[in-house]
Amino acid sequence: MHLAILGASGHGKVIADAAEQLGWHSVTFFDDAWHPPEVNGPWEVRGDTKALLEKLSAFNGVVVGIGSNRIRAEKQAVLAKAGGNLVSIVHPSAVVSPYASIGAGSVVFANAVVNPCSMIGIGAIVNTGAVVEHDCVIGDFAHISPNAVLAGGAALGDEVWIGACASVRQMITIGRASIVGMGAVVTKDVGSDVTVVGSPARIRSS
Known part of the structure; x- marks a missing residue:
């Protein structure tokens, strides 16, 4: 089970930690403000929103790890339109x-x-x-x-x-x-x- 998180923030870290405790085997971050290869704590930041959209099929689930309500709504709409499997x-x-x-x-x-x-x-x-x-x-x-x-x-x-x-x-x-x-x-x-x-x-x- 592979999870993608859009938003390499502190909030994203908490999502990643919870996901691993739920049994997700791997967590990978994507973030428009980061320039990979980088890491967010113990997790890899692999690219931006465009890179995630290109790789959506490689992930069993995706979630937005951005604290701003408005930006989170915008990013989730993009992922939903692209057919991402949005998980809770x-x-x-x-x-x-x-x-x-x-x-x-x-x-x-x-x-x-x-x-x-x-x-x-x-x-x-x-x-x-x-x-x-x-x-x-x-x-x-x-x-x-x-x-x-x-x-x-x-x-x-x-x-x-x-x-x-x-x-x-x-x-x-x-x-x-x-x-x-x-x-x-x-x-x-x-x-x-x-x-x-x-x-x-x-x-x-x-």
């Missing part, structure tokens, strides 16, 4: 209910919890130690940072970013592409394309 990577120590769903290209890292009837969209990140409680809906290419907590029934739009250690109250909705700052406590619905910070969370003034 769920760390063996994560606890994911069999009644939850995880979209293609999404990753769930060590000690994260995804509880029953939650739905994780495509290309999303549930980072280390994050908690997604029952009946949450996570949009495509969202990112839930380490140790963030979403209480039951919370709903995140596409490309939402929840900062590390932030908390979102039950049944709260956060609109597309909004950002919740580190440690924020969200107690009211949040619109689209805004940044909220603090406890209780409020829109950050420019």
Whole structure:
């Protein structure tokens, strides 16, 4: 089983480590900003997006290892159009209910919890130690940072970013592409394309 990761970042390293613990035999990176031959930790960086597209058939699966929600969405669309087998990577120590769903290209890292009837969209990140409680809906290419907590029934739009250690109250909705700052406590619905910070969370003034 051979996995390609597009994006030789720190985030990519965590995906690679989880993949190996899941039994992937080899992991190879591709990145537009690197000039191979290089390595990303113990893993080889073999080329850029074009090189990966030329070699897609050599890999059993591919995933995008880029933290930026927007860029991750763009790159995953390119790979999907080219017929890449987009896989989800769920760390063996994560606890994911069999009644939850995880979209293609999404990753769930060590000690994260995804509880029953939650739905994780495509290309999303549930980072280390994050908690997604029952009946949450996570949009495509969202990112839930380490140790963030979403209480039951919370709903995140596409490309939402929840900062590390932030908390979102039950049944709260956060609109597309909004950002919740580190440690924020969200107690009211949040619109689209805004940044909220603090406890209780409020829109950050420019």
